[in-house]
Amino acid sequence: MTDNEPKSLPAKTELTAEQRRNKYNRAVREARLVTIDLRGVKFSADPAAPLARGDKTRRGFGSEIVEFQYDPDEKIVFSCIRWKINLKDGRKNIVSCQVDYSVLYDGFSSTEEEIVKLFVEYVARPATYAYFRALYAQLDWSAGLNSPPLPVVQFTPKV
Template sequence: MPRDANAVDAATYNALVGRATLTNIRLTDAKFDIKPEALTTQPDAWRKDVRAEPVEVFADAETGRLYGSFLFELTCRHRRKRVMSCSARYLVSYRVHGGCEPEIGELFVERVGKVVVYPYFRATVAQLAAQSAVQMPPLPIISLAPRSVKSAAELSDTHLVKGMKET
């Protein structure tokens, strides 16, 4: 993990994207820690580091289901001191109508699962911060979208963008 997207046939991958249906997102573990200093400093001044990574991804060929476990971690620091942290693990599942090759299904879950689950982590952080009387701005959004015109062109060259036409 992570898998090489260039080793996967783009047409097969895009066909899977069209047949996959999100079936479930579950919070399976969470930890929240806040220090007293967090209550006396402004959250806008904190440095926020968010990490997200797939922990386990697997495909069940018999049932046509794909599963992924993702760990999200937020660390907030004021100057050099950690004032707040939150980690959460989520399980996401998809059903693929007509099944799929396990390698392609696992790549799909790695690429899409993190983006699908992240809003749930943002909500978890917001709820826990609010319950701790911390008025923290929302965490930034993430996406699979290219960050520049050059990277969009490179993505187009890999043919992994559904619906993008060749020029």
């Protein structure tokens, strides 16, 4: 082999389910929450929203990870979690709310990015839900919506 020939890269080893679970559990034990900060809120309610009731009224909500940065040298992960909720009366959107939280954890030791992404999905995201649920309840009350509280949700890791 000459110096000009490409060198073969070592084959990427796939983790077994047990290895993934062990690494994920180690990340959960080692990680330390540094901060959860409110990054932004967008809320709008149609003036007729408090009057909307009945079979045509539907609520939908969900979340997504909109930013993810992992620095294995510094052993920190930063993520931005976005929660959204909307209330529709028929096809008309009468309430919408979007809330972003910045979350920072440190303390990871030689953890693969794949495992840290799982950690953010199943630990950081649920950590922000309680804050979102409380904030939305306050916004709902302030707007006079009197909608039922958001449900308690369960996040079960698929590791």
